[in-house]
Amino acid sequence: MAKAKKLTKGQHRRIKKNLAGKLKQNKQELWQDSELGDAEQGVIVSRFGQHADVKSSTGEIIRCNIRRTVDSLVCGDRVQWRPGKETKHSVSGVIEAVHERISVLSRPDVYDGVKPIAANIDQIFIVSSVVPAFNPDIIDRYLVATELTGIKPIIVLNKVDLLDDETQPLIDQHLSLYQAIGYEVLKVSSKHSQGLDAIEQRLIDKTSIFVGQSGVGKSTLVNQLMPELDLLTQEVSNVSGLGQHTTTVARLYDFPAGGFLIDSPGIREFGLWHLTPEQVDRGFIEFQEYFGYCKFRDCKHQDDPGCALQQAVNDGHISPLRFASYQRILASLDSNTLTSRFK
Ligand SMILES: Nc1nc2c(ncn2[C@@H]2O[C@H](COP(=O)(O)OP(=O)(O)OP(=O)(O)O)[C@@H](O)[C@H]2O)c(=O)[nH]1
Ligand SMILES: [Mg+2]
Ligand SMILES: [Zn+2]
Known part of the structure; x- marks a missing residue:
């Protein structure tokens, strides 16, 4: 049997994109306005690819397509959706809009x-x-x-x-x-x-x-x-x-x-590459009272002289374990070659 040729990452991405395009086209053809009932409110129970399960105000779970205009949709989102008058390929409605998120x-x-x-x-x-x-x-x-x-x-x-x-x-x-x-x-x-x-x-x-x-x-x-x-x-x-x-x-x-x-699905690592060092600073609550008191304004809080954080560690006010963890996170921002993707 001939050995299957491995696809490159670029080929994979193009195939995925083409497929997504086709699915979108199909979906657009799937529901005419006249085939849908009045708009209702619901909450997203689960999202998978081009579909999502919505919980209606009466507690029913309805599998829906997602309108192209909806660009981000996850579990917990509050949405406006419309029920289909019939079920097509086990899909019974369309999600039309997402309400603003509180978090x-x-x-x-x-x-x-x-x-x-x-x-x-x-x-x-x-x-x-x-x-x-x-x-x-x-x-x-x-x-x-x-x-x-x-x-x-x-x-x-x-x-x-x-x-x-x-x-x-x-x-x-x-x-x-x-x-x-x-x-x-x-x-x-x-x-x-x-x-x-x-x-x-x-x-x-x-x-x-x-x-x-x-x-x-x-x-x-x-x-x-x-x-x-x-x-x-x-x-x-x-x-x-x-x-x-x-x-x-x-x-x-x-x-x-x-x-x-x-x-939620388990993770192997939780990357913070998308954050700035200042945002990471804000994430360590017990460090807050020491920021701004380092000798140098551009202190990197590593082994800089006169570092107020390091002093707080020495004085027993900040745990060395948390300080080491903070430094590992900062180092992971620097070493990440993918950072540019998130700008
Ligand atoms: N001894 C012990 N085992 C536990 C306890 N809780 C869960 N487990 C076992 O841990 C294993 C993993 O549990 P899951 O509930 O599948 O773990 P999960 O966090 O949902 O994993 P993912 O879905 O992969 O993210 C199973 O074999 C459980 O029986 C516990 O309190 N004590
Ligand atoms: Mg699990
Ligand atoms: Zn410092």
């Missing part, structure tokens, strides 16, 4: 630039756990993102049942740091239904999202909170030691006691 959580993507993940969120539960690995850098990166968007972060340590004498003190040290600077930290085990009340209480009447690495147990937590959903979960791989990216698309669920909960 949006975004992350940069190598191919697509800055991508929104979810909209109109009140709080982000940053889920971590000892398996696959406790990763405070990812927590810090999410904290920067939330400080810039005004969305409230809550740090969750899941799988406390797996902590042992070696891991517990290290993780406790990190978590108490977050508590000391004013963040809320919840320790839970979804496996043993431990500590879930605290999450439940905070979900009521809010729109919340669970984020974090793949395999930390986001979907397991959702299942514990809403057993009727029975979401797919998967063990962390024995081979790679990593999560298996089981959840593939963000999806919004009604929380029975009021509010919405979004389960």
